[in-house]
Amino acid sequence: MGGVVAALGACAPAKSTAAAQQPRPAAATTPARDTTRPPPGLGGVSAPNADPFPSTYVVPASRATVIRNVTILTAAGPAIRDGSVLLRDGKIAAVGTSVSPPGDAEVIDGRGKYLTPGIIDDHSHMGVYAAPGGDALSDGNELTNPVTANVWAEHSVWPQDPQFPRALASGVTTAQILPGSGNLIGGRSVVLKMVPSPSVQGMKFPGAKYGLKMACGENPKRVYATRGPSTRMGNVAGYRAAWIQAEAYRRRWDKWNADHQGDPPQRDLGLETLAEVLRGNILVHNHCYRADEMMQMIDIAKEFGYKIRSFHHGVEAYKIADRLAKEGISASLWSDWGGFKMEAMDGVRANLAMVSAAGARAIVHSDDPSGMQRLNQDAAKAMAAGEQIGIHTTEDQAIKWLTINPAWALGLDDKIGSIEVGKNADVVLWSADPFSVYARVDRVWLDGAPAYDRANPASWWRTDFELGNVPLPTGGAR
Amino acid sequence: MKPATGKDPLLTLGTSRELGTVVCRTVTLIAALACLSTTSAQAQTVAITGGKVYPVSGPPIENGTVLVRDGKVVAVGANVAVPNGATRIDATGKWVTPGLINALTGLGVAEINAVPATVDRSARGDSGVAASFPVWEGINPASTLFAPARNEGVTSVGVIPTGGLIAGQAAVIDLVPGTLTDMIDKAPIAMVAQFGDPRDGGSNARGEQYARFKELLDDARAYSRRRAEFERAQTREFAARRADLEALIPVVEGRLPLLINVDQASDIEAVLRLARESNVKVIIAGGAESWKVADKLAAANVPVIVGAMINIPQSFSTLGSRQETPALLQRAGVKTVLIGNGSGEEGFNVRNLKYDAGVAVAYGLKWDDALRAITLTPAEVFGVANRVGSLQPGRDANIVVWSGDPFEFATRVEHVLIRGREVVQPSRQDELMQRYKTYPPVYRKP
Numbered sequence: 003m004g005g006v007v008a009a010l011g012a013c014a015p016a017k018s019t020a021a022a023q024q025p026r027p028a029a030a031t032t033p034a035r036d037t038t039r040p041p042p043g044l045g046g047v048s049a050p051n052a053d054p055f056p057s058t059y060v061v062p063a064s065r066a067t068v069i070r071n072v073t074i075l076t077a078a079g080p081a082i083r084d085g086s087v088l089l090r091d092g093k094i095a096a097v098g099t100s101v102s103p104p105g106d107a108e109v110i111d112g113r114g115k116y117l118t119p120g121i122i123d124d125h126s127h128m129g130v131y132a133a134p135g136g137d138a139l140s141d142g143n144e145l146t147n148p149v150t151a152n153v154w155a156e157h158s159v160w161p162q163d164p165q166f167p168r169a170l171a172s173g174v175t176t177a178q179i180l181p182g183s184g185n186l187i188g189g190r191s192v193v194l195k196m197v198p199s200p201s202v203q204g205m206k207f208p209g210a211k212y213g214l215k216m217a218c219g220e221n222p223k224r225v226y227a228t229r230g231p232s233t234r235m236g237n238v239a240g241y242r243a244a245w246i247q248a249e250a251y252r253r254r255w256d257k258w259n260a261d262h263q264g265d266p267p268q269r270d271l272g273l274e275t276l277a278e279v280l281r282g283n284i285l286v287h288n289h290c291y292r293a294d295e296m297m298q299m300i301d302i303a304k305e306f307g308y309k310i311r312s313f314h315h316g317v318e319a320y321k322i323a324d325r326l327a328k329e330g331i332s333a334s335l336w337s338d339w340g341g342f343k344m345e346a347m348d349g350v351r352a353n354l355a356m357v358s359a360a361g362a363r364a365i366v367h368s369d370d371p372s373g374m375q376r377l378n379q380d381a382a383k384a385m386a387a388g389e390q391i392g393i394h395t396t397e398d399q400a401i402k403w404l405t406i407n408p409a410w411a412l413g414l415d416d417k418i419g420s421i422e423v424g425k426n427a428d429v430v431l432w433s434a435d436p437f438s439v440y441a442r443v444d445r446v447w448l449d450g451a452p453a454y455d456r457a458n459p460a461s462w463w464r465t466d467f468e469l470g471n472v473p474l475p476t477g478g479a480r
Numbered sequence: 481m482k483p484a485t486g487k488d489p490l491l492t493l494g495t496s497r498e499l500g501t502v503v504c505r506t507v508t509l510i511a512a513l514a515c516l517s518t519t520s521a522q523a524q525t526v527a528i529t530g531g532k533v534y535p536v537s538g539p540p541i542e543n544g545t546v547l548v549r550d551g552k553v554v555a556v557g558a559n560v561a562v563p564n565g566a567t568r569i570d571a572t573g574k575w576v577t578p579g580l581i582n583a584l585t586g587l588g589v590a591e592i593n594a595v596p597a598t599v600d601r602s603a604r605g606d607s608g609v610a611a612s613f614p615v616w617e618g619i620n621p622a623s624t625l626f627a628p629a630r631n632e633g634v635t636s637v638g639v640i641p642t643g644g645l646i647a648g649q650a651a652v653i654d655l656v657p658g659t660l661t662d663m664i665d666k667a668p669i670a671m672v673a674q675f676g677d678p679r680d681g682g683s684n685a686r687g688e689q690y691a692r693f694k695e696l697l698d699d700a701r702a703y704s705r706r707r708a709e710f711e712r713a714q715t716r717e718f719a720a721r722r723a724d725l726e727a728l729i730p731v732v733e734g735r736l737p738l739l740i741n742v743d744q745a746s747d748i749e750a751v752l753r754l755a756r757e758s759n760v761k762v763i764i765a766g767g768a769e770s771w772k773v774a775d776k777l778a779a780a781n782v783p784v785i786v787g788a789m790i791n792i793p794q795s796f797s798t799l800g801s802r803q804e805t806p807a808l809l810q811r812a813g814v815k816t817v818l819i820g821n822g823s824g825e826e827g828f829n830v831r832n833l834k835y836d837a838g839v840a841v842a843y844g845l846k847w848d849d850a851l852r853a854i855t856l857t858p859a860e861v862f863g864v865a866n867r868v869g870s871l872q873p874g875r876d877a878n879i880v881v882w883s884g885d886p887f888e889f890a891t892r893v894e895h896v897l898i899r900g901r902e903v904v905q906p907s908r909q910d911e912l913m914q915r916y917k918t919y920p921p922v923y924r925k926p
Contacts, residue, residue, distance in 0.1 A: 133792050133793050133794055134793050134794060134795050134796050134798075134799065135794055135795055136795070136796075164792065164793055165792055168791055168792060220594070320913070320916050321916050321921065323919070324919040338828065338829055338832070339828070339829070340828050341592065341625065341827050341828035342592065342593045342594060342826075342827065342828070343592060343593065343594035343595070344592060344594065344595055347592065347908075348908075348909075348912055349828070349909070350909045350912050350913050351909065352913055356913070356916070356917075360919070371792055372789060372790055372791075372792060375791070376789075376839075379835065379839075379889065382889035382890070383835075383889050385889070385890070386889045386890050386891075386892070389890075389892075390892065391913050391914070391917060392917075437889065437890075438888060438889070439835055439838030439839060439841075439842065439887050439888055439889060440838060440841060440842045440887075440888075441842070442842055468793075471793070471799050472793050472799050472800070473772075473799075473800050475791065475802040475803075475804065
């Protein structure tokens, strides 16, 4: 887990999945009378702060592509054997046992191979803890105050981090970049596509909602041991104090947005972010290991009227999986990272399978640029551990842990995370069953455009940093 | 996300064998502990029959038998007669291998890394030198981390000190329940040192670090020649304390290898120069850029302990990290030992060694070479191949029976024998999973 143990917390409302998928019109905050500012965009925020760093990503032009004779794990239903998929204009245009390719389409034979949706990691610190590391690139934890809701991870992201192309080459097409877990409230996350760009804006997923990172337990109380919070009860007092302020701020602004009487209230970047959480426009990602602390965070969310979208790390999620299912909170988990600190002692390898079987959304996350490249293997370990205690997980279920479930956690399950007509054409061609240790990523398409081809090293994305510094790993033993 | 089936899978039972594995472990815990506390009583004959046997020291044997008596392997082959009264383990359709050896771990001396009271892996030392530190003296046989490793097929581990310029002395232990004396295979196996960023080892530049190594080794040699004068305070001042110089004597005499953590290609070359100039045996560990100097390592007959999981230039010393390294080393003729170097592989995940081997295969290492790299090769490198690492007569009966390919995730460990005894002991994690398999959890038995 890198030098710094990452923490996330998300809390997202959503009475139902369907509701969560829709961009919410932030009714009370829509600046209907303020024509001088653009309205909040998708994933935008309150009127005074509507999307000030907008995405500049543009879907690249691409040739229509058909991948056929391939086993498709769709994450939307049963696997399709000997299936075909048509990628056109950045979207999945057709999927089934056969599709009729347009005359100009590139046709790829996937015999013996597997096709999955692009992998989505909802917990990464790429860019904010960039390789090759060191103080100069350590930009993920603003450890100057236990509540730093005012910071945005995107302002730390270095687009030249060599971890980005490695994620892509392992099948990851979308990642949520989070601030670290040193603070009670660490700041805003950003959702990125794994594409080269000189700016983070060029990597930002258009329309993606922001997330808010929160963290429980040992990390904040260790970081702030001398100034406080130094205890878990201090942590909880800290969250509650922040939400009390946020609620007052939200009321002030909602009132002014409604009546525009007098000068607008003074802006506060941190409270603005928290108010957006209370309005349901920012999704809460909550780093929390222990079951008892997760239960307390659920009560805090209820006290202040927000929802937790995902508990991250959650090594004890299996102890309260029934409650997570009931509350509609997802669990972003490792298969077997644990034991490295007191609050991680009770990690079990069947956690994902147990959470999934209880009806909660299970997500394989990484918090680590190396583990991120093997999220499929992490899922396979959890499947096997589940079998050992009598919980059978099919590949059709397990693929969801890597794709549609994290897409939901990011509020993007209407755009990515499954191979269905109309979804973004983010797909991965694997050399073998992705739940085998021997499987390699052969090719990746992102928005329908070729993004990675293992057989063609000249085409590999290499960041500026890598030029001259990092040898191209070709000429390997095969 | 819905449960897999219409019904609540938590209420469904697994196959009888799946259930049997865990339940049996739980039920027999106390009995197992009682019986394992007497590890010296080993008058027992076990025959593992019908499996695909990988002795590693020789070619695989279809439908083979491994015969074990009094804790040792006594016969391996396709036509081995099973004596009357032998305990039979039917391995038909299964794979049988030596117990796996994870060469670089902190098992037993690092329980919870963030709780210093449970970590005894790094000595305070003297100016970065802790050559006299016998890390094994801190091993806690009650560690909860032995069971997860053992239950997944790891039967021996290297216990390696860390930190400073010279970290201390390493050991190889078997994960056999019992006392420290029962567990130790060999100690010391190596003197552990770091030749990475010199600032981590108390120097400020690579050349300074090189000179310190030279000075320490020279002084150990001088000390060994002039012990009597040293005792009478008739020598010049040496670069290390007496106990540390003493501990370095086997190194300068070539009897104990220097296991050096080093990544950058130029640093590896410096280590090779040091080994030549000071006439010491070295083992390279880490070796992120070892592939760049594979031919030189092969020519110098220097083994490399390396992983297959990292392709990220995590530091300026590891810019050339790549996952094909084990395959490239093996191809160049370097004696290659595989370790886990995925994040979080220490402690809790010593068990993941088999997956590191699988990934190495995916990146070009031959399957047989990968198995050797986690069994016989580490045993050879650490000088314990006369006891562990292969299935041949006279070796300790550290044996694993697998449901299939050991490197695959879906494969289960069916039996683990250490020194001829089946070790059946659930981990904490097994017990937790049983407790929370249904909601509400069962905290008390009626």
